[in-house]
Amino acid sequence: MYNTALLTDHYELTMVAAALRAPIAHRECVFEVFARRLPDGRRYGVVAGTGRVLDELARFRFGDAEIAVVERFLDPDTVAWLRDYRFSGDIDGYREGELYFPGSPILTVRGTFAEAVLLETLILSILNHDSAIASAAARMVSAAGRRPLIEMGSRRTHERAAVAAARAAHIAGVGSTSNLEAARLYGVPSAGTAAHAFTLGFTGPDGTDEKAAFATQIEALGVDTTLLVDTYDITQGVRNAIEVAGPGLGAVRIDSGDLGVLARQVRDQLDSLGATETKIVVSGDLDEYAIASLRAEPVDIYGVGTSLVTGSGAPTAGMVYKLVEVDGIPVSKRSSHKESRGGRKTAFRAARPSGTIVEEIVSQGGGKVPETNGLITRELQIPLVRGGDVLDGLPTLTDAREHLARGLVSLPWEGLGLSHGDPAVPTRHVVG
Amino acid sequence: MYNTALLTDHYELTMVAAALRAPIAHRECVFEVFARRLPDGRRYGVVAGTGRVLDELARFRFGDAEIAVVERFLDPDTVAWLRDYRFSGDIDGYREGELYFPGSPILTVRGTFAEAVLLETLILSILNHDSAIASAAARMVSAAGRRPLIEMGSRRTHERAAVAAARAAHIAGVGSTSNLEAARLYGVPSAGTAAHAFTLGFTGPDGTDEKAAFATQIEALGVDTTLLVDTYDITQGVRNAIEVAGPGLGAVRIDSGDLGVLARQVRDQLDSLGATETKIVVSGDLDEYAIASLRAEPVDIYGVGTSLVTGSGAPTAGMVYKLVEVDGIPVSKRSSHKESRGGRKTAFRAARPSGTIVEEIVSQGGGKVPETNGLITRELQIPLVRGGDVLDGLPTLTDAREHLARGLVSLPWEGLGLSHGDPAVPTRHVVG
Incomplete structure (x- = not known):
């Protein structure tokens, strides 16, 4: 106490x-x-x-x-x-x-x-x-329609404000949070993918090794995990992901670039590789307007950070x-x-x-x-x-x-x- | 721990x-x-x-x-x-x-x-x-020139973020904070005036009684305190303040209206009442631009809140x-x-x-x-x-x-x- x-x-x-x-x-x-x-x-x-x-x-x-x-x-x-x-x-x-x-x-x-x-x-x-x-998050949830959101903004706000933000976002309809203290204190479901650092960490004297990174993540977390595919070349990243995980891969995440264009390309590529159930998670400076602008694109899950925890203006x-x-x-x-x-x-x-x-x-x-x-x-x-x-x-x-x-x-x-x-x-x- | x-x-x-x-x-x-x-x-x-x-x-x-x-x-x-x-x-x-x-x-x-x-x-x-x-606060401190600032934004941000904000503002040159936990944890000097509620609280069956509020505050905190003069009519408020405190009153605070115009009026009035050393504290949605715009006005201390603790945009x-x-x-x-x-x-x-x-x-x-x-x-x-x-x-x-x-x-x-x-x-x- x-x-x-x-x-x-x-x-x-x-x-x-x-x-x-x-x-x-x-x-x-x-x-x-x-x-x-x-x-x-x-x-x-x-x-x-x-x-x-x-x-x-x-x-x-x-x-x-x-x-x-x-x-x-x-x-x-x-x-x-x-x-x-x-x-x-x-x-x-x-x-x-x-x-x-x-x-x-x-x-x-x-x-x-x-x-x-x-x-x-x-x-x-x-x-x-x-x-x-909560007021900002509700607009994002509305803009996302039926697609789920993950709150991942802890790093963009005060460390304790982050916990309260996760709670408020959950009230507003955001499904899960990256914040573990919010999971402990309020029972908000926690979720996460991986950072570019993880893939970069597999660099050795012989160069980069995205496949080794993916294989290790799948070994640890199962095929249902989300692989981050844009550390190097995104098309090669998707190819590596499915090669390693098989078509049953849970999801891929795209964190940079023109998310709408990339989501379409990646969807087509995943489908052509037989990974028709593999979901696409997008993140990177998303606010309610960016979420709405992706409404027609094959996006399955939005990761929202900065703009959510700062009340979107x-x-x-x-x-x-x-x-x-x-x-x-x-x-x-x-x-x-x-x-x-x-x-x-x-x-x-x-x-x-x-x-x-x-x-x-x-x-x-x-x-x-x-x-x-x-x-x-x-x-x-x-x-x-x-x-x-x-x-x-x-x-x-x-x-x-x-x-x-x-x-x-x-x-x-x-x-x-x-x-x-x-x-x-x-x-x-x-x-x- | x-x-x-x-x-x-x-x-x-x-x-x-x-x-x-x-x-x-x-x-x-x-x-x-x-x-x-x-x-x-x-x-x-x-x-x-x-x-x-x-x-x-x-x-x-x-x-x-x-x-x-x-x-x-x-x-x-x-x-x-x-x-x-x-x-x-x-x-x-x-x-x-x-x-x-x-x-x-x-x-x-x-x-x-x-x-x-x-x-x-x-x-x-x-x-x-x-x-x-700190980055926002430094701009406010620069805009204020040699005039001191009080950080009073705790109520506009998460309760723990408020403590860190007071600390960061102090690094940036803000002299004091309203936040008591920042005083305890980091030794930032704490300061404060009074709220409108205090003056309003002296309302009775016979009506309002600003003078009783002022007299009570001075009795408790001494003549060096800051009286909030804009609960009712500001000219009457200043008159009441000096009548009760005498010309040795520490300061008056103005929290609403056109702060530049009011500061000049209040300065003239204070001077005419012999309270030439009584300071003027202004507050109310001040950011670095508003602070700069008051540079030529007879303002002694700025109280900054919302815009400081939210990083001014x-x-x-x-x-x-x-x-x-x-x-x-x-x-x-x-x-x-x-x-x-x-x-x-x-x-x-x-x-x-x-x-x-x-x-x-x-x-x-x-x-x-x-x-x-x-x-x-x-x-x-x-x-x-x-x-x-x-x-x-x-x-x-x-x-x-x-x-x-x-x-x-x-x-x-x-x-x-x-x-x-x-x-x-x-x-x-x-x-x-």
């Missing part, structure tokens, strides 16, 4: 120190997490990270190591309060795998000011990162954690560009009887189902934490995957387009 | 399993980390993360938890080999805080194929992330880890777009007697200082690990900061420009 209480901002602690000198510290507050807008041109966002937030809640404690840091700048009363800190409030939120839109109240935290403000940074870090990855979801209610009084900041709506919100999604969603309804005050004129409405938040305890029976990672798969089907057709545009459905703010 | 051996890709392990069936596993190999190019339009890169790589080396071990995962897909001989795994080779590399350019051999790992290939993913994760942040440095030598034989992949140069490289930087650098020289084979026609050359790699042990006396974080500060001064003037362009100096490849 490790503590995560220092994964936060200095000012959360000084605000607590100040608040403890006034009644504010113990007033009942409501904080909400939401995104003012989606990343530029995106049609929808995907919530991910909630499960990780709940995991960290129990580790958000100030032990000796944490106290040693905060007592450098905090008074003894505050330090004593932090030693006993344990979140005792309630949390509700969108499920993981739920779609979200501008203004959707993705997470609602209720507790005293001091105990709830302290969670701001960690909650935002997790939700902003994981939702950014939107590496953070831009969510904020705002105080919206104090002792039942709605509060909000007033400034020109950052308008927040005060008061605790309830959220509903309205759909036609066909299942196609029509609007996101964010209701301020009360929890009444708003008027929707014959549409079917679904309340979007579920209870997650009560009295500081994470509830039992919350949706699993598999539930989240399935929930998102259904959610994507519910989008109006233009919502699944890759082109830039407005959110797939409007957000309507109502006062309940 | 925790293990980090699962922060890697599935295929590193299967390559080891295959390699162990052939002589390749135990052949002496050289792997090099380099970037084929800089992020679009960038003039230089900044190396960061090397210290973290060395920290993790001792934790890259397969204990019971790690073995339980890898034995799902590996044979018993490989599993036994992993149980005993300990890197026993040598590592040389660029210092942290060193500038780098396309092709610079940032890290050179020598060891057997099996032991060295295994480190690929973790090394790249760390260097790609940390160098991306380049969230990963795109470095690769390539096998370049096997038992002394240079090896390289041959494909159309990804040419690698085989053979172990040595790197030098040539400068005029004035100190201005002229070129990066990457020498293949041998370590002789290349001809540079009267220029002063400096060898760029230093020894980091010998026989698996991290060397004593390596540069500290402070050394890295100072090294980079000198490095930036050595750039040709156009190299510090923010506009897109070619690398500040060319990379010349020579055969030694």
Whole structure:
């Protein structure tokens, strides 16, 4: 067990120190997490990270190591309060795998000011990162149609972010990951092929030996493995692969060049060699657009890396954690560009009887189902934490995957387009 | 002590399993980390993360938890080999805080194929992330001139990436961080102001009470604190701040609106209230361009968040880890777009007697200082690990900061420009 209480901002602690000198510290507050807008041109966002937030809640404690840091700048009363800190409030939120839109109240935290403000940074870090990855990954999964994706971007992001990225991508429908810690921690299926270094390693005084590399890999991993065929000449690589493995070879991977042209050539060559069931894996700087552009090509599996783990141009979801209610009084900041709506919100999604969603309804005050004129409405938040305890029976990672798969089907057709545009459905703010 | 051996890709392990069936596993190999190019339009890169790589080396071990995962897909001989795994080779590399350019051999790992290939993913994760942040941060520091920056982006990136980002930003010259774990782990000075929630929390049945919020903060943190003045009306906020704190107030923070216009207004107002020493902190979606655009305004401190921790458009440095030598034989992949140069490289930087650098020289084979026609050359790699042990006396974080500060001064003037362009100096490849 490790503590995560220092994964936060200095000012959360000084605000607590100040608040403890006034009644504010113990007033009942409501904080909400939401995104003012989606990343530029995106049609929808995907919530991910909630499960990780709940995991960290129990580790958000100030032990000796944490106290040693905060007592450098905090008074003894505050330090004593932090030693006993344990979140005792309630949390509700969108499920993981739920779609979200501008203004959707993705997470609602209720507790005293001091105990709830302290969670701001960690909650935002997790939700902003994981939702950014899931949102990008969902577009890639859509672009790939029924073809599976392997997440292999660990090397392009922070080593721990990589684990969370694999988890978020899995929620979004990516089938497997290269990341072994994600396999251990979250049960995401792990997968992999081989690197060019492996083939290059068989170079000796007499020159290169791609066949020896392939034969060794097959001996170790079986004929169902994936051979990387583009270290030297790709046509010779495919010939060597089938010569060594026979026509029952699992797959070949192409990692460079014009993937569409090469996939066709390699498919023809494999078929002519009788390897009609051998699959083609492509990788190399694939994003949702490149995946879509390969839709008509004989590609079986996409390996996605950099662009997935960096959110394909939107590496953070831009969510904020705002105080919206104090002792039942709605509060909000007033400034020109950052308008927040005060008061605790309830959220509903309205759909036609066909299942196609029509609007996101964010209701301020009360929890009444708003008027929707014959549409079917679904309340979007579920209870997650009560009295500081994470509830039992919350949706699993598999539930989240399935929930998102259904959610994507519910989008109006233009919502699944890759082109830039407005959110797939409007957000309507109502006062309940 | 925790293990980090699962922060890697599935295929590193299967390559080891295959390699162990052939002589390749135990052949002496050289792997090099380099970037084929800089992020679009960038003039230089900044190396960061090397210290973290060395920290993790001792934790890259397969204990019971790690073995339980890898034995799902590996044979018993490989599993036994992993149980005993300990890197026993040598590592040389660029210092942290060193500038780098396309092709610079940032890290050179020598060891057997099996032991060295295994480190690929973790090394790249760390260097790609940390160098991306340091490279972006250095541009922001340059744009800010002598004005200090506070890193406050933790909430916009993965919670552990945030810690590494604070460290990388500090190397780049950012003075302090909001992240408390970075303060604990790396000794980066922590700092912070207050959030709008603090002021909003003082709302009661009788309405808002900004003055009570300010008074409480000053009581807790002293008059040297920074008051956030834009929760309601900024002019009233400044008036309230000085009324409560007196003209000796440390600073005010502006977090929204047209920061240039507001900084001038607030400066005039502060001066007219006698608070001539009260500083102005600005924050809110600042990147290097926004920082530069505020150069003529009366801003004292910049708070930077999102754009810093996401690499300001380049969230990963795109470095690769390539096998370049096997038992002394240079090896390289041959494909159309990804040419690698085989053979172990040595790197030098040539400068005029004035100190201005002229070129990066990457020498293949041998370590002789290349001809540079009267220029002063400096060898760029230093020894980091010998026989698996991290060397004593390596540069500290402070050394890295100072090294980079000198490095930036050595750039040709156009190299510090923010506009897109070619690398500040060319990379010349020579055969030694």
